[in-house]
Amino acid sequence: MSEPVKYILDESRIPKTWYNLQADLPKPLPPVLHPGTGKPIGPDDLAPLFPMALIMQEVTAEREIEIPEPVRDVYRQWRPSPLYRARRLEKALQTPAKIYYKYEGVSPSGSHKPNTAVPQAFFNKEAGVKRLTTETGAGQWGSSLAFAGTLFGLEVQVFMVRVSYDQKPYRRALMETYGAKCIPSPSNETQSGKAILAQRADHPGSLGIAISEAVEVAAQRDDTKYALGSVLSHVLLHQTIVGQEAIAQMEMAGDYPDVLVGCTGGGSNFAGLVFPFLGAQLRGGKKVRVVAVEPAACPSLTRGKYAYDFGDTGHLTPLVKMHTLGSTFTPPGFHAGGLRYHGMAPLISHIKELGLIEAVAYHQIKCFDAGVMFARAEGILPAPEANHAVKGAIDEAVKCREEGKSRVILFNLCGHGHFDMQAYMDYFAGKLTDQEYDEKELAMALAGLPSVKEAA
Ligand SMILES: *Cc1c(COP(=O)(O)O)cnc(C)c1O
Secondary structure, X not given: OOOOOEEOOOHHHOOOEEEOHHXXXXXXXXXXXXXXXXXXXXXXXXXXXXXXXXXXXXXXXXOEEEOOHHHHHHHOOOOOOOEEEOHHHHHHHOOOOEEEEEEOOOOOOOEOOHHHHHXXXXXXXXXXXXXXXXXXXXOHHHHHHHHHHHHHOOEEEEEEEHHHHHHOHHHHHHHHHOOOEEEEEXXXXXXXXXXXXXXXXXXXXXXXXXXXXXXXXXXXXXXXXXXXXXXXXXXXXXXXXXXXXXXXXXXXXXXXXXXXXXXXXXXXXXXXXXXXXXXXXXXXXXXXXXXXXXXXXXXXXXXXXXXXXXXXXXXOOOEEEEXXXXXXXXXXXXXXXXXXXXXXXXXXXXXXXXXXXXXXXXXXXXXXXXXXXXXXXXXXXXXXXXXXHXXXXXXXXHXXXXXXXXXXXXXXXXXXOOOOHHHHHHHHOOOOOOOOOOHHHHHHHHHOOOOOOOOO
């Protein structure tokens, strides 16, 4: 008998609730602070940017948040996503480990991002919003929000990091196909963009700058709100359908993971996979090792400081406590554009401090080596961001081989790389380099962190 390769759940098994890790944490998340007063902010302070339903999801301690039926209806387009056993990769690695991956590249835009874009568009529409602004790095988030916007009849305006705008023209075309407007950032359309361009006309942009531009536009108009593709707790919350499905699928496979691996940009796909497993552990279930993989050229979790910082470069956002490289830090233009953010989700940072997760950082060439090996074994070509998770999982499997141990590894294959072929072409042409960030710039960005007096 041949052994199963993928584990598929029926549409009726799409989770009915999102899982909120905050309900099970031994210590609550530090509060979000107002930059002027240094005092915790309330829901009303965020109302110019987000609809109240999402603000409440941001702060609630309830364990389960109901997924509205119209959102589940859209989820049915690609969910439940498949869970694969990487049998050919295991063979290629000659490892006694069992490697599983949850594949989120089956969504319309090719990544996990629609899992949150759809509910964000839904709750904005419910609140009477007409227009959404946002930022995007590689374009995965921008195209996902563009898709969700067109489903719910919302106008979408995307500020795309300049270096990615130039590297990934097809992502821009996809956003336009869904009816969104895409603007390279820094742009001349906002004060924050103009200020950056005045300093450096050929600035490559960064997620921090693009966020400032999108927030600025949203704050100016009553009919316009802002949407963020990662970092915030409600975004991580929406992604937990990934881990909930994975728990059911691992049960079908008759296994339970010893190790979970995910790549971390702002932390949302990682959270989506691991939070439901960590929740089970915190409620007395089986312990699981959890590894976050980040780019060595933008290493917020491994090299950043755990401190209060702005979410954006223009300092328009409240202060959140997170692992940060400093909001003025501009990472080099490596290909995993979705991982080029100066900070890490407050929830991920918090559980790192609590010792619930580990973090490692890899340079991009080794990640592409891993991604190509994966593609040659499994057929699926991962996004450059996802290659970090693939690399992390392969390293764990190699460790199993060296130690002669058979562990169960599960990672999140958060997106395909079909729009990232230029990166693969550069890799095969030997043109990829392991770019280093500027140590002096990092020191300066860290020295510039806002000083905040924390209540004990
Ligand atoms: C956006 C993106 C990321 C990074 O964002 P997270 O919030 O850390 O998940 C990673 N992989 C893919 C494919 C993405 O589109």
